[in-house]
Amino acid sequence: METISAEQFARISNLSDQRHRQLAKMGYFPPPIKGQYQMEPALQGIIRYLRDQAAKSENTLEQEKLKKLTAERQLAELLLATKRGEALDAAAVFKTWENMLVTFRQKLLAMPAQLSPRVAFLKTQDEVETALEREVNDYLIDLSKPQNYAEQDEEPSEAEGDGPENLPKGRKPASKPTKAATKN
DSSP: OOEEEHHHHHHHHTSOHHHHHHHHHTTSSOOOBTTEEEHHHHHHHHHHHHHHHHHHHHHHHHHHHHHHHHHHHHHHHHHHHHHHTSOOOHHHHHHHHHHHHHHHHHHHHHHHHHHHHHHTTOOSHHHHHHHHHHHHHHHHHHHHSOOOGGGOOSOOOHHHHTSGGGSOTTOOOOOOOOHHHHTO
C-alpha cells in the first residue's frame, strides 16, 4: 500500500500534521505509522472531512436565512396586528397604567381632606357610611372614564393640578373647616 509522508500530506491538504492526527482520531482516516499515512484512505478521509465542513457551512447559511425570514415574518405580523388594533405598544400601555395609578393614588390621598369637613357634622354611622360610599362611588366613576394619556406631553405642575379647574365635572373643591367648626 502506498504511503505519504506527514510533510507531503500537510502540503497537499493545507492542514498541519497535528490537525491530521486530530482527524485520524475522529475516524476520517487511519493514524500515521512512523510519520507515514496510507495514501488512499488519507486522501479519501480529507475529502470526506472537507465535504462535511462545506455541508455544515451551507446548513449554517440556510439556517441563518431561515432565521432572518422568520424574524421578518414575525415583524410583519406584529405590524399588521398593530394596524388592526390587535396589538399595542408596550411602552404606551405601561405609561397609561402608570398615569392611571398616579391618578388613583392622588384621588385616594385627597379623600381624607375632602371628606373630613363633611363627616365631622354627620351624626350617625349610617350618615357617615352613606357619605363615604357616595364619595368613593364618585371617585370610581371619575376613574372609569377613559383618558388618553399618550397625547399629554408634559405633566401638570403641582400648582396646576391642585386648582378647581382640574377637578372632575360636578366636583367642588373641599372647603377648609373654620375655627368654629373644628372646635366642636
